[in-house]
Amino acid sequence: QSVLTQPPSASGTPGLRVTISCSGSSSNIGSRHVNWYQQFPGAAPQLLIHSNDQRPSGVPDRFSGSKTGTSASLAISGLQSEDEAEYYCAAWDVSLRTWLFGGGTKLTVL
Amino acid sequence: EVQLVESGGGLVQPGGSLRLSCAASGFTFGDYKMHWVRQAPGEGLEWLSDINNGGGDTHYADSVKGRFTISRDNAKDLLYLQMRSLRAEETAVYYCARENIFGGMGAFDIWGQGTLVTVSS
Numbered sequence: 001q002s003v004l005t006q007p008p009s010a011s012g013t014p015g016l017r018v019t020i021s022c023s024g025s026s027s028n029i030g031s032r033h034v035n036w037y038q039q040f041p042g043a044a045p046q047l048l049i050h051s052n053d054q055r056p057s058g059v060p061d062r063f064s065g066s067k068t069g070t071s072a073s074l075a076i077s078g079l080q081s082e083d084e085a086e087y088y089c090a091a092w093d094v095s096l097r098t099w100l101f102g103g104g105t106k107l108t109v110l
Numbered sequence: 111e112v113q114l115v116e117s118g119g120g121l122v123q124p125g126g127s128l129r130l131s132c133a134a135s136g137f138t139f140g141d142y143k144m145h146w147v148r149q150a151p152g153e154g155l156e157w158l159s160d161i162n163n164g165g166g167d168t169h170y171a172d173s174v175k176g177r178f179t180i181s182r183d184n185a186k187d188l189l190y191l192q193m194r195s196l197r198a199e200e201t202a203v204y205y206c207a208r209e210n211i212f213g214g215m216g217a218f219d220i221w222g223q224g225t226l227v228t229v230s231s
Contacts, residue, residue: 033215035217035218037155037218043223044205044221044222044223044224045147045155045205045218045221046221047217047218047219050212050215050217050219051212051213051215051217054212054213056219088154088155090155090218092216097169098157098169098171098172099145099157099160100157101147101154101155101156101157102154103154104154104155
C-alpha cells in the first residue's frame with residue numbers, strides 16, 4: 001500500500017473537468033513539493049507537473065496542479081479522449097529518505 | 111535528442127543476478143543525478159535507487175538495500191543497476207530516469223523506455 005494515497009480510478013466526459021487527489025503526510029507532501037506523471041499503456045511515465053503546480057514546456061495548460069497542507073490535486077479541464085492514462089503523484093519523504101509514488105489513478109474519458 | 115535507453119533485462123532464476131544498463135545521450139550525463147524506478151505488471155511505480163552526478167553518493171529503497179547496487183560511468187554516459195538475490199516478486203519493468211532541478215526542486219524529467227526483468231524458474 002502506497003504512503004501517498006490516490007483514488008484508483010476517475011472518470012469524466014469530454015469537455016468537462018476532473019480532479020485527482022493525492023494524500024500524504026507531514027514528512028512528504030506537507031514538507032516537500034509534489035510532481036505528477038502521466039503514463040499511457042505500454043509506455044514510460046512522463047513528467048506532467050513539477051514543483052506542485054508547474055507545467056514543463058509542451059504540457060497543455062488544461063493540466064494544473066495544486067497543493068494544500070498534506071494533500072495535492074491534479075486537475076484536467078476540457079477533458080479529451082487522449083487524456084485517458086494512468087496518473088501518479090510523487091514526493092520525497094524526509095523521514096523515509098526515499099521518493100514516494102502514489103498508487104496511481106486510471107482516468108477514463110467516457 | 112535527449113534520450114535514455116535501458117538494456118540488460120531478461121529471464122533470471124530466483125536467487126540469481128542481473129546487471130541493467132542505461133545509456134544516456136543528448137545531454138551532459140555527468141551533470142545530473144540519476145534514478146532507477148520499477149513497475150511490476152499491472153502495478154504502480156516504485157523508486158529503487160539514486161546516484162549523484164559524481165557517483166559518490168547513493169541511496170536505496172529498503173526493499174533492495176544490500177542486494178542492489180547503483181553505479182555510473184560518466185566517461186561512457188552509462189548508468190548501471192547490479193541486482194543480486196532476485197525474487198519472483200521483483201518481476202517488473204525497470205526504468206532509469208534523470209532528475210532535473212526546477213527552481214531548487216527535483217523531478218524526473220526524462221525516462222527510458224524500460225527493460226523487463228522476469229524472475230522465474
